[in-house]
Amino acid sequence: MKRLFLLAVLLLTFGGLSAQSIEELEARAAKGDVEAQVALADYYFDGENADFAKAAEWYMKAAEQNNPKAQFGLGYCYFLGAGLKPNMDEALVWFRRAAEQGNALANSYLGFLYMRGIGVQCDYDVAVRYLMPAAEAGDAEAQYSLALCYFNGLGVERSDEEAMRWVTLAAEGGHAEAKKIAE
Numbered sequence: 001m002k003r004l005f006l007l008a009v010l011l012l013t014f015g016g017l018s019a020q021s022i023e024e025l026e027a028r029a030a031k032g033d034v035e036a037q038v039a040l041a042d043y044y045f046d047g048e049n050a051d052f053a054k055a056a057e058w059y060m061k062a063a064e065q066n067n068p069k070a071q072f073g074l075g076y077c078y079f080l081g082a083g084l085k086p087n088m089d090e091a092l093v094w095f096r097r098a099a100e101q102g103n104a105l106a107n108s109y110l111g112f113l114y115m116r117g118i119g120v121q122c123d124y125d126v127a128v129r130y131l132m133p134a135a136e137a138g139d140a141e142a143q144y145s146l147a148l149c150y151f152n153g154l155g156v157e158r159s160d161e162e163a164m165r166w167v168t169l170a171a172e173g174g175h176a177e178a179k180k181i182a183e
Contacts, residue, residue, distance in 0.1 A: 037062035038070050052083030071098035072106045088119035107134035108142040124155030140173030
């Protein structure tokens, strides 16, 4: 079972799935296989033949089984209005569920939303609480946002040293703006 899932991930990553592979994943997903549900959701969200409604449907099924990647994906669908009617309240619910399970992307998005006051009251203390675990997990966007917090004293005590530490890590992670600052 694990080998089939790894094969599916490799196929998704390196060139798409055949019609037969999609049928096999759909059969497994229909039986409740959460890994297959997430793989299908990712395929329909990012694949050549993107179908956001199908992606949202599969993310929903896996999210309801408490899968943090699917919870983030479902939140992202609500956030963008991809396959679902845009709904910031629902997006926040699913982002928070994923963040509670340590999903770095969910923590990063929540931190950004709280920093900018998008869909929530701007709150730098809360933003930092979400950004920190994402930054520590290596999320370059969260590292850069955290650097901005330290540089400006937003939600943390102002510290040029900490700001540069996070900028450097973000630059090493490929963040374009951080690279410009770190040079």
